[in-house]
Amino acid sequence: MNELQKQYPDEIRQILAKYPPEYKRSAVMPLLHLAQRQNGHVSPSAIDEIAEILDVSPTDVVSVAGFYTLFHLEEGGRYRIQICTDLPCALRGAEHFLKAVCEELGVAVGETTPDGLFTVEEVKCLAACHRAPMFQLQGDGEIAYHEDQTIEKFRALVNDLRRHAQTHKEAA
């Protein structure tokens, strides 16, 4: 049984309605978002389910998910801290900031903290060069920008998120 279909019948109907039936494969991106909403990554079974809904091969779905950095095929932390280290950000100290973040959390880039809360990622341009160092926080179904960052500001945010996670075990 198609779990995704079962879980989000209305959402899927609304998404598919946006595209002509013969081009329903175009719905792959919104469906990937939908699948990722649940637990922060797109599971292999979700890939198969999307392929089934859209009548394409699972490999086609993986190709799209793999191309975009905001789709995750592997399980990560509840919160993904995505730090831009492109040239303009680097000029404003993004690389040092990244290093400090990693030391603060005790993980390397791409790794997740032992409590399963934070994954640190290095990403390409997020279009906020003038307010670097900056990162994007992805988690609990939301995406937020944090700009003009210092390690102190970051530490405060992390503490807030830890407290929030203590009281709210499940993602909102």
Place this chain on the structure above:
Amino acid sequence: MAVKMVNLTIDNHPVSVPAGTLVVDAAKKVGIEIPVFCYHPKMDPVGMCRLCLVEIGRPMVDRATNQPVLEADGSPKISFGPKLETACTTPVSEGMVVLTENDKVSEARKDILEFILTSHPLDCPVCDKGGECPLQNLTMRFGPGESRFLFDEKMRLAKQVPLGELILLDRERCIQCARCVRFQKEIVDDPVIGFSQRGRALEIVTFSDPGFDSIFSGNTTDICPVGALTTSDFRFGARPWEMNAAASLCTHCPVGCNLTINVRREARAGGRDVIKRIMPRQNESVNEIWICDKGRFAYHFTESEQRLTEPMMRKGSELVAVSWDEALQAAASRLKKAGEKTITLAGGRLSNEDLFNLCQLTSGLGGQYWMHGTMGGGDLLAQVGVGQGTNLGEFGPGSAILVVASDLHEEAPVWWLRVKQAAERGATLIVASARPTRLDRFAKCVIRYAYGEEVETVTSLVPEYKTDVSEAICAGIQGILGAENLVVFFGSDGLGLEGTTALAAACMELLVKTNHFGRANNGLIAVWPNANTQGAFELGYRPAADLASRLAEAQVAYIAAADPAGDDPALAEALRKTGFIIVQELFMTPTARMADLVLPAQAFTEREGTFVSGERRVQRYYPAVRPISGPRPDFQIAAQIAAQLGFSLEERLASLVFQRLSEAMPDFAGLTYQQLAMVEEQWPLIGRHDLYFGGTGYDNHQGLGVQLKPAAQRLEPLNLPDVPELPPLQAPEGAFLVVPITCLYDRGQTLLPTSLLHERMEKPAIYVHPKLATRVGLEDKQSFQLVLNGISTLVQVIFDENAPEGAALLPRSVGVPIQGPALAQKEIVSG
């Protein structure tokens, strides 16, 4: 419709090519090589690798007057763009000037190669592609001697990623040309590999189950311009320059794909020639430059340890080895005594030469000869088979193809590919079948019938019989009426001998009544079970409905390349009554175990011969390896037995047998081995010199074969058979209908020795629609005793929504004997 020609100059050579031709192809046609990686002449261009950059100029036009601008000397003024253009995506235009060899172009090629090589490993000495690698060759020719990139920043990626059990990926070697991804999507409609990630992290992934789930997957290793994709069969097997190449034919289905067999003599094989790999050999009228994975990998039977090597005779209850002299004498004396009570039974895997000598020997004795098999109708192809000059590659708008009772994807994969591509080019495809097949989605019209209704379905397509027909049939009739050309493929899906014979007659009637016979690109094609079933029909062999009683009455049964006892328990029973059984075989089959005399035959790789394909193309195959000692070619064994009996048959060379054959058989009149070996230039240019362009498949120097003219094309009168009516298929209470289907990877004698394919082989199982299963009381994945024709076999149930509700599907050659539609029961286990 005349094709508009366009004139241009490439490196000062005037060139005239049809409008729409790409610059890269136009150059290739006049012998100017523009290097490419991602471009492939069989696929749409994508312009990804940038290696084909050339300088292109076009005649200037004065915008005010719309007149060409002229130089002082009156020649058109050419305007060159500021940047180079990709020759693979740019179509030619009138007056175009292309420069492929100036400094600007050389510099660009050098730079592109330097970029491509920034992350490519230098493991050519251990790479399977080394020696026939476009990247290696083009780098040597056009590339820089050194790289300015930092070795430390090289991508380091996995080097042994199995995409499935057949194909391995080396991620470091991939240059991201997407030839494999495009081949799988555009050409064979199996989009099971794709790109993931981007930039330097781009990599090939598969997400199918089993991995790289495509029966054409091996072709990607031919067109991969680097050593990124290799077959697990050939990986680290040999270097390309160590191997000899012999032209051959595929023996697994009636398409007749042209092959090249690469062999190497190996010390560890005791100095024997060892087959290292099978490659496609170009024949644009047959297989183009593709083959299926069965053809590529299922050759191991020829080198099996289980091959018979010595003649054996029954002494007491045991089969004991004897000399050839003793064996031949014993055969001859038994045959002489039996005389007209001799029956010869031959399989469709024998060559024409073998079949000819066997039937000459049998006729000389006054005996009878038959074909082993459950598909009929081949005699009708001699009348209305496709005309000489037929090429599915030419099918497009105005042509129609009807496929009846055949799952081409499983039964004859390269025909499936060619029919699919014809439909994509605009040919009208009509598919009539009892269950969905992979051809349906390309069809203009799909006619679904119930098993047993094959003949009336085809008959209802004859326009003049038009009575009360369904919408699908109407669409089919429209497709046929609107077509200038029509070929009909008929197969044996769900049919036995009686059904296929009747179906062939119905197909012939359709072709004759709609005047689609006796000329090129029109006529009948049979999807036979074997490579040379058609050849056997041409030489007068027929399948016998009453074979069991004939065998039982025979004093001597001479059985070559057939396993009646293994295929049909009724025939095994009959053979127990046969006086003396001679079996000529590769393996100790169930029939050979019953034999009184066993004669070991050579494999097709050890000798030469000819086959007739389903399209009635006579083609040659050549010896690839030196024969193992012991076995002899079938035609020679037959001739040596004949010699003992005092008939003179040709035993020396297959070519001399063929000479006698062509003198004796009117359809082959005038044909010689020399004619079969003739070639002409084919497009695209592929092969050793053109590796970078078409891939590592082989070009054809050894013969394109000759298509036989059917009687209708020779303007001989037709003999239209009556179309018999088939009895309706109905299952009484307590029983259910089971029909045979053909699957690509069955468990046949020639396939089992290829262990590489074991995971993909069919199991002893029947495919049952859930509704039918409920009626019969079967559950998914349940094993039960299936009683079929009185024989009980343990099989598994596999639920299949695509199976019809009226009949369960049983693959042929998986260990459960089935000859045609049959009634089955579930054995009630008491206690």
